[in-house]
Amino acid sequence: MSEKMLHWLDKQAELMPDGIAIEEPGLMSLTFKELQTASRTFARRLAGKGIGVENKVAILSDNCPEYIVAVHAISYLGAIAVLLNTRLSEAEITWQLADAKVDFVLMDEVNKGKTESHKWRSQFSNCHFGEIGPEDNAVMLKREIDLKEGFTLMYTSGTTGHPKAVLHTFGNHWWSAIGSMLNLGLTHQDKWLSVLPMFHIGGLSIYLKSVIYGMPVHMLRKFEEKAVLHAILEGGVTIMSAVTVMLRRILEELDEKSCPSSFRCMLLGGGPVPKPLLEKAKEQSIPVFQSYGMTETSSQIVTLSPADALEKLGSSGKPLFPAQLQINEPDQNGEGEIVVKGPMVVSGYYGNVEASHKAITENGWLKTGDIGRLDEGGFLFVLDRRKDLIISGGENIYPAELESVLSTHPKLREVGVVGLPDSKWGQVPAAFFVCRNESLDEQELVQFCYEKLARFKRPKYFFEVKELPRNASGKLLRSKLVEIAHEMSRKKR
Ligand code: ATP
Ligand code: MG
Incomplete structure (x- = not known):
């Protein structure tokens, strides 16, 4: 053909x-x-x-x-x-x-x-x-x-x-x-x-x-x-x-x-x-x-x-017509890495054999690095990037979920969440927030999280910032947030 x-x-x-x-x-x-x-x-x-x-x-x-x-x-x-x-x-x-x-x-x-x-x-x-x-x-x-x-x-x-x-x-x-x-x-x-x-x-x-x-x-x-x-x-x-x-x-x-x-x-x-x-x-x-x-x-x-x-x-729906999607090694909640295959998926990275081998299997499945689950109807729910997953006291916390919940606070414009190292829990969530008009007392946020989030998911640190670091496509740069957290806690000390 x-x-x-x-x-x-x-x-x-x-x-x-x-x-x-x-x-x-x-x-x-x-x-x-x-x-x-x-x-x-x-x-x-x-x-x-x-x-x-x-x-x-x-x-x-x-x-x-x-x-x-x-x-x-x-x-x-x-x-x-x-x-x-x-x-x-x-x-x-x-x-x-x-x-x-x-x-x-x-x-x-x-x-x-x-x-x-x-x-x-x-x-x-x-x-x-x-x-x-x-x-x-x-x-x-x-x-x-x-x-x-x-x-x-x-x-x-x-x-x-x-x-x-x-x-x-x-x-x-x-x-x-x-x-x-x-x-x-x-x-x-x-x-x-x-x-x-x-x-x-x-x-x-x-x-x-x-x-x-x-x-x-x-x-x-x-x-x-x-x-x-x-x-x-x-x-x-x-x-x-x-x-x-x-x-x-x-x-x-x-x-x-x-x-x-x-x-x-x-x-x-x-x-x-x-x-x-x-x-x-x-x-x-x-x-x-x-x-x-x-x-x-x-x-x-x-x-x-x-x-x-x-x-x-x-x-996010179902894979488009000629595409296939699976969840790799799902845990007891059905959550695992999203892998995809189809004629719209590229066959590798240019000039980078190592990265290509790491990301794409012999059968053409692309390991996306994102975690998701499929519901009973086959609909995909993207949870977060694997790299951003926070593991706190053995529990998985998805920063995107916390961002979604916190952003319902009427005084908040936007929120970014990352995991910071913690001697007791391994990692704990930290929330960076941008206020709408009036500024916000940290206690108010603590109370809000108390009402909305399970105990292990509640952020341990809150940082107010003027804006969240984003790249050219408007994506939140969580790695920058970690740097900002270190910077801000150094200043606080
Ligand atoms: P890099 O691969 O260099 O780290 P990147 O993954 O942000 O950068 P893109 O190809 O622009 O580069 O973005 C694709 C990523 O965007 C996906 O792998 C996923 O993490 C995220 N993404 C896209 N759509 C969604 C969605 N509906 N929900 C959650 N995340 C999404
Ligand atoms: Mg990517």
């Missing part, structure tokens, strides 16, 4: 030449035909710089249409697009460029400055999107996509340690898009709002779905709750991908208003979601679909279907 298909952008440009591919409110819009032309032109320009099959072209840019044009252009050359996180430090970027063996770097205006003092400036050629130079008209652009071939390389968020390089094939992206559609369905009215960073899988995958589905993307460069609500209320957006912090800010902005019925899905993923937030979303008719996935699974691999969204609040 051939695993080749006509290049997906050429196919969509043939099927829906005038269909909108990307729109940026008040600024621009591109039809599939225009996106195809721009991408092919850009590909010829890259070829003019000597880029060809299997070269690695890094992109260091904030969200913009040129980003997507560049990604498609790279695919026309059979090269690999390396998507770099713009919020990394220079040292981290330098490391990733070397690790990914990048040949060429594309930048936008904002991030261009970051390269000036870079050591890699002399080692790699680089240029700004707009300065790429003349086209090579002799280059043969790829007519077909081979599902087995590599297409994008991006690093995991680095929440638990050093980021790992994930190389997605065209097939991984294809099956991710198909699996999502088989669950969410697709209508001619659908328009997906994109606001997540394009250098993360949740952001990029929207634009690949767009080309595969023939669906417009409503692009916002940055998250701003007013603009998001405007897009939902006035811009005809029907689906959006979001992370927890975004949902919280949207709910605050929405106030007592509710969403129009045309907005049919907020795909929420990337991290744990406190239950009270899900309940509030339900009250205000925001159709939240919780999902679970990671860079290695090319975006969501488990999603709650619309039919079960209300009944299974707090669950």
